[in-house]
Structures are given as C-alpha cells and as structure tokens.
Amino acid sequence: MTKPFSLLNELENQDASPAHLKRNKIVSLLKEKFDFENSHLRPPSSKEKGILAKCFGYLAPDQAKELGIYPYFKEIQEIDGCKVIIDKKELISISTNNYLGLAQEPRVIEAARDALEKFGIGCTGSRFLNGTFNLHKRLEREISSFLNREDTIVMSTGFQANQGTISCLLGRRDVAFSDRENHASIYEGCAVAPGKTIRYQHNDMDHLEYCLKKHSDVEGKLILTDTVFSMSGDIANLPVIVKLAKDYGATVMIDEAHGLGVMGEQGKGVANYFNLEDEIDLYMGTFSKSLGSIGGFISSKSKITEYIRHKASAFIFTAALPPASVAGVTEGLDIMISEPERINRLRDNTAFIKRGFFDMGFQVNNNSIPIVPIKIGEEALTLYLNRLLFDDGVFAGVAVSPVVPPLNAMIRTSYTSAHTQEDLEKVLGSFRKLGRKLGIISTE
C-alpha cells in the first residue's frame, strides 16, 4: 500500500509563496530526507562485512517509501486495457507497452485458454530437448512469413533473444558497435560475449563511422541498435546505419521491441518503414509490448538461425515459453494484421497527446512513437510529480539515474490504442495542473 503523502500538505498549509519557490522548497526538503546522490549506486557503508554488506546498507527504497515518493513495484489489483486498480483506486495507466490493447483482448484470452487446457501451464523443459510444441513452430512460421524472413526462433523473453543471440555470435576477434542508449539486454549480450564492444554516442552517425573506421582491419563487425529507443522514444537512423554497414563490411542486428506493431506497414517495424528490410541481417522482436504477452524472437536467414538455435545458452538452458503465451501471441499477431485500425488509432492517439504536451510547453519528439518522455531534470522533483500524478489518478513511470544521467530524470509516458480521447484529456489536464503548481510549465 502506498504511504499517505503528507509532505505536500505540510507545505501547502504553511507556505503561500509562488509556485517556483514552493517547488524549490519541496526539492530541498526531499533532498534533505533522501540521499539521491548515494542511494542508487553507492549505498552507505555498513558494519556488516563481506558480500552481503551492500544489501544491509542499501537504504534508498526505504527512505523513498517513507517519503511517499517510491515509484516502483506498484501492486496492480485489476487491469482492463489502460485502466488499472492500485490501492483500490482506479487510475489511467500511461506506463504500459500494451500498444495495441491486445493484452486483455477476449480472442487472445480465448486462444490462450484453449492452449492452457490442452497442454497445461508449462513446457517443463527447454525448447532444445522436450519443450518444443507444435504451437512454437506455428508461431515461428507465422512470424517468418509476416516479416518475410527465412526462419524465426521463438525464445522465452526478448531479453534472452538479445542476450543469447549476441553472446553466441560475437566471437573473440569480433567487434560490436552498440548505440549508447541500447537496451540492457544488448549490453548483457555484449558483456557475456568474448568479443569487444564499442559504444557509440546515441544516434550519432559520425561517431559510429569514426568507430568503424578505427576498426576497419577487424573482419567481424556487428552493428547493434534498438530501432525505437525505449526511454527517449527516438528512432534509429537506419538508412545511415545500413549505408555504413555496407561501406565498412558490418553485419546489422536490430531490436524492434518498440517498432513492432507501431511503425511500418501492418506494424512490421522501423526497417519496413524505411524500406530497408532486405538490408537487415538479424531482426529481434518481443511479444511483451504490442503483442501484449511475454517472449521474444530472432528472425534471419535459416543458416544463421540454425546456428543460434544450437549455440545460444540463453535459449538452450531455459524453459520454453508456456503454451498459453504462445497461442495468445499467435492470435494477437493475426489480429494485429487483420485489424489495421488498432495501429491507426495508436497513431492518432500519439499525435493527439504529443500536440497536447507540446502546446503546454513540454519538448516532445516529432515522430509517431507512442513513448513520450516528459523531461523534468531534477530527480526529487520528478519523483514528487510522479506521486502527485498518482494521487490525481494517473499511473506513470519514472526514469531516474542510473537509467538516465543524473539531472536528466523524466516521467516516462506511453500510449496505446485503448486510450480514449477522454483518458488522454484527463492525462493532459493532470500534467497541466501539476506542472503549473510546481512551476515546471508557465501558467499562461
């Protein structure tokens, strides 16, 4: 249960100063009571010794809970599209990747229920040995056909699809070139692999070229990029990446976690949007965003997938995706293809909300990605605003250090085809009201 929030009330009652001064006082008060600088990475030292000392000295979550600004692990008691019940209270969720509203779609649930009844709750083994069901193979064929790829491997999570693929492809003498804003699973794949990784500045094509040039003598080069970056909502500059890959003889692997179902024809992703599908060597996607479930996949040429299938530890040494999830995703994919109105509604909603934030004075990306970070800067202020939004019926996420650099904290908002105009207006209204109250946006 979220702690009652008394800080605001104290300040409200005792202080009649203008919004920006009141905001400064709140920030100072929060900083006084919460060790922002040391809490995330360097917990205070403890008398406990040894490997577990860090755990006993890690006070940040308790401090934040005590202040009522702890934003994580909120317990969702009920969910219906973009409406959630938390602490027995209904909120509009703008903290969801259920872009096409498929997570609770009745036909998806029915398909999942049928598979559940037929096969049970799990596969009780790895795809490699005893966990490959005909459902997995059917989904792999459907994805390959949808994306016009020779072959696909369905894995248990998107994280594992990245981690497993990269770690088995990047050999000792190879070099990966990875955008600095890439997802953690790409980082992990690179960290486990024997090859070297160079991180180029986010979406900076001059820097990527500089790095490629510097390593032009290396034979095995792999460029890794999210197509849509999960925090900023930026789109990767695939046309230039593909050109550089050709110029310098590199392989390209893309992570379409947030591109699938959002960009391109029928939601095929960013590579399709740029008409570059044939130039991409490996296409990674997840089922945990637009397809509303869990799981991930890699699509590529058969010789490549066949290698990954037999070499990727994160695929081989883990249990297979459960039957209900596989069947639900297969149904969801069919719905995504046959009901383009969902993608159209998502795009309309995205345009509407971005226009609303822009008119209010927030800086937003001029693209059709439904991830809309609202940059606040100060961590204390961000956590505080997030709490006020929660109290006002809006459930959003935050990105604070180390996910983003210190002083670049943001409320990460995202939208779906299931949001109604009324929901979106309510969200904008809350941001307007609270943004003004805290002096984040002007009152004019």
Ligand SMILES: Cc1ncc(COP(=O)(O)O)c(C=O)c1O
């Ligand atoms: C860009 C990106 N790649 C990969 C993943 C991992 O996918 P999953 O949650 O399906 O494991 C995510 C999920 O947060 C993501 O945002």
